[in-house]
Amino acid sequence: EPEVTQTPSHQVTQMGQEVILRCVPISNHLYFYWYRQILGQKVEFLVSFYNNEISEKSEIFDDQFSVERPDGSNFTLKIRSTKLEDSAMYFCASRRTRVDEKLFFGSGTQLSVL
């Protein structure tokens, strides 16, 4: 079964540093998402992306965050200047169409900001 892949699985960074989290969505999917999950808490929506632009973003997704689809396969989340509270598991997700709402999630990148 096709799957969403994320790299790296773990990322440790110093506060104030930039990080880029990478995702390869399922190949025929058109809608892409980033979610995050702070340890022990629920999964929170960050941003959705369609047709090479952001379609929706949450309050969490401030100016420190950006997303990009640099080529036909990768989808990245950049945090420009990490803060301690950015430490979380970050999940990428994709789906084929908007009508087909089933989201497929990757295994996540555990980001630790020290």
Add this chain to the structure above:
Amino acid sequence: GESVGLHLPTLSVQEGDNSIINCAYSNSASDYFIWYKQESGKGPQFIIDIRSNMDKRQGQRVTVLLNKTVKHLSLQIAATQPGDSAVYFCAEGSSGGGADGLTFGKGTHLIIQP
């Protein structure tokens, strides 16, 4: 604000028994509901979904029930197995515009006792 939430944080059942995980939602505009299973260190894995024009949907060993009158969603797992131990999230969304991402509840930790 409106939210999706779960009644019980932890549910422990004997192997072979049936389990029921409950979820309350408050956004009356939501017309799509989905259950995810999350094992430790992994991303959410799709279990089953249901649209608001249905009140019951069955999968393999799982059944989702939707009661729109009281805004309640449940996941029934029949003949539980050790591999069913995980955190289960309900999530809501809308197929007709508005919020593009899913809104997740906090999660119920299902523990299967041998």
